[in-house]
Amino acid sequence: MRLNFGIITFLLFYSIENLTAQDTTYYGSIQSIIHNKCVNCHKVNGYAPFDLSNYEDIKQRASFIKHVVQNRIMPPWKANHNYLDFADNKSLNENEIALIVNWVNGGCDKGKEDKRLVKSETLTHIDKPNLVLTMLDTFNVPGNNKNTYICYKIPFEIDHDTFVKAIEFFAGNKSVVHHASYQVLEVADDADIFKGPYYFMYDSDTLNRVKDDHDYKYLNLIGKDGELPVELYHNGWLPGASLQKYPSDIGFRLPKRGVLLIRNFHYSPTPIAQKDLSGFNIYYSENVPSRKIGFxxxxxxxxxxxxxxxxxxxxxxxxxxxxxxxxxxxxxxxxxxxxxxxxxxxxxxxxxxxxxxxxxxxxxxxxxxxxxxxxxxxxxxxxxxxxxxxxxxxxxxxxxxxxxxxxxxxxxxxxxxxxxxxxxxxxxxxxxxxxxxxxxxxx
Ligand code: HEC
Incomplete structure (x- = not known):
């Protein structure tokens, strides 16, 4: 007992000490702020146009970063935290803004890397996904200045059923991807899911009135005996949306054989034809989730x-x-x-x-x-x-x-x-x- 008490007092002193002599170098405090508040979008394949996950990239854009944080242009965060605050609140507090501004003004001191901190929880969104599923072929977005709506299937086959704790949609061509609403479907063993066509275009006026079984049939998602696909997960992506992750016994099953169906994939109007190859990062769970997420x-x-x-x-x-x-x-x-x-x-x-x-x-x-x-x-x-x-x-x-x-x-x-x-x-x-x-x- 006495020993435990000693350790607690020691830890308390240690953290107070840390606060008073705040290390304002990159490794001391800037890295964790940027990783927590910026890197979910500013990473390779992320929604933002450039990567901010390492010192060199950040230093190169330092004065620009100072400008956007000082003027609260970045990070974008629209929910009013005085009404209700959220877990993934990306906005910076006054102290964090001051730290970044002083750091840039002082010449972006790198400091010393503390290896013990590198593997911290906060960096998990740049961990490598266990599975990356991309569209099988680039989609050609017509250059007709009109919205384009498609339904696109990504069939997959893995070794065995597994469970997912986090999933992230990534937009291939950020200038035209507007939003995506998607489902993870389990299909009958004899459904010919790898056979084309992979997509169809919606007529924008009738979009809300298409029948599931008709679409499933067209995309070869129905079994020989007429067995319909079963939805295991449903979610969506809109500009600015982050990785969707869940606590340990919550998630969804990823079947051995199935389809990621981008049910409603919206491309913005563009005057010149564009190509897109979007996809999903999938992170497996160590546990078997006992609870299914509803949408x-x-x-x-x-x-x-x-x-x-x-x-x-x-x-x-x-x-x-x-x-x-x-x-x-x-x-x-x-x-x-x-x-x-x-x-x-x-x-x-x-x-x-x-x-x-x-x-x-x-x-x-x-x-x-x-x-x-x-x-x-x-x-x-x-x-x-x-x-x-x-x-x-x-x-x-x-x-x-x-x-x-x-x-x-x-x-x-x-x-x-x-x-x-x-x-x-x-x-x-x-x-x-x-x-x-x-x-x-x-x-
Ligand atoms: C939700 C996603 C998201 C987050 C979080 C985010 N950014 Fe961005 N950022 C973007 C996108 C998308 C753009 C480009 C589009 C634009 O200019 O509006 C951008 C543009 C920028 C630019 C260039 C601004 C310009 O006018 O071209 C800078 C600098 C920047 N971000 C820094 C940051 C920093 C620093 C953070 C964290 C403190 C951050 N961003 C957090 C998505 C994000």
């Missing part, structure tokens, strides 16, 4: 059933809401609000049967360029009978600098996905609740 995407109810709903030109305060009742206790993992460029604000919360409010997310200055799948700090319990409320505000006036139309025009709401449409989605990744979930950290 739910909510949308607002059209007040004119089956009719067209518009945001009128000039309307600077168009509001849309989602109200959903939870029938069972659930534990939330991630939340992802989605709108296009007319979006201004987004807020979501749940009201429990005892009238308590559970805050979920608030985004005050929506920016369609940065759409994270925000991870809660702890699993967040939503009791059965709670009502989820989400409110979104859109600005279709000339005062919205993001308005794609000048002068503004009537915009279709929740119909199709062409150039003239807006939408509201709230995506949740969740598990059925188990006692003690609220104590499980997602940091």
């Amino acid at each position: 739910a995407a909510f949308k607002p109810k059209n007040p004119i059933p089956d009719g067209k709903w518009f945001i009128e030109a000039g309307d600077s305060d168009f509001k849309s809401v989602i109200n959903v009742r939870f029938h069972n206790d659930v534990s939330l993992l991630n939340i992802n609000p989605h709108m296009h460029r007319l979006g201004r604000h987004f807020k979501a919360y749940a009201v429990t049967p005892t009238q308590d409010t559970i805050k979920l997310i608030e985004i005050l200055n929506w920016d369609a360029n940065w759409q994270e799948f925000y991870r809660f700090k702890h699993m967040l319990k939503i009791p059965a009978g709670s009502i989820l409320h989400a409110e979104a505000v859109y600005d279709n006036s000339v005062n919205n600098p993001e308005n794609p139309n000048y002068p503004p025009k009537d915009i279709l709401f929740e119909w199709g996905m062409n150039d003239d449409s807006e939408m509201m989605r709230l995506v949740l990744l969740y598990l059925p609740y188990q006692i003690g979930d609220e104590n499980i950290s997602l940091e």
Whole structure:
């Protein structure tokens, strides 16, 4: 006992000492800030245009880095942390900004590498994935200045079933990849998954109305006896979204034989033809996850059933809401609000049967360029009978600098996905609740 006590006091002294004499060199403090807050995007194959995972790359861009952090241009982080803070909050605090600025002003001192720290948890997002699945062939994005929507299959066969603790979509051609929504599917043994075609294009007006079995048949995902694929995981990627990772007994099974189906793959309009080869980094789990992750995407109810709903030109305060009742206790993992460029604000919360409010997310200055799948700090319990409320505000006036139309025009709401449409989605990744979930950290 006495021995333990001694060790604790020693550790306390040690860390206080460390704080007072903060080592402001690269290895002393800058490396860990950049790795925690920047490298998930600024890495080889990452979403950002250049790598910031080593000293030389950072030093070379030092004055630029100073500029973007001082002006809070980088890292992009849109959720209002005064409403609810998240586990993967990338924003820098005042102290971190000051450290970077002083470090750059002082000439980017490298300092000494402490080998003990190199393998720390914070660097895991640049660990090598166990499996990389890329599109089998480059996709040629037409240069017709229109949005392109495709459904693309990546068939795979591995030695045996395994389990996944983290998955990351990477955009091959960042200038045109707009978003991707994907499913991991297990298929019948006799489904001819490696046979083409690998993709089909959606007609942008009918996108929301295609039937699963028709698509599956076209892509050869159905067994000889008509056995349909089974979805094991579903998630999405939007610009700025990070690696999706889960605590140890949560994840999904990656079947021996299956398909990563990019169900809805959206390329932005481009005046010149472009090529894309996107894919996924997959990280295996050491444990067998006992709990399967659920995916739910909510949308607002059209007040004119089956009719067209518009945001009128000039309307600077168009509001849309989602109200959903939870029938069972659930534990939330991630939340992802989605709108296009007319979006201004987004807020979501749940009201429990005892009238308590559970805050979920608030985004005050929506920016369609940065759409994270925000991870809660702890699993967040939503009791059965709670009502989820989400409110979104859109600005279709000339005062919205993001308005794609000048002068503004009537915009279709929740119909199709062409150039003239807006939408509201709230995506949740969740598990059925188990006692003690609220104590499980997602940091
Ligand atoms: C969510 C992803 C993401 C994170 C996190 C992120 N960046 Fe970036 N960064 C980008 C992308 C994408 C671009 C290029 C697009 C643009 O210019 O907006 C970029 C551009 C930059 C640029 C060039 C700016 C310019 O105007 O061209 C610098 C410098 C930069 N980032 C530094 C950082 C630093 C330093 C951090 C961490 C403190 C960071 N970024 C975190 C995605 C990210």
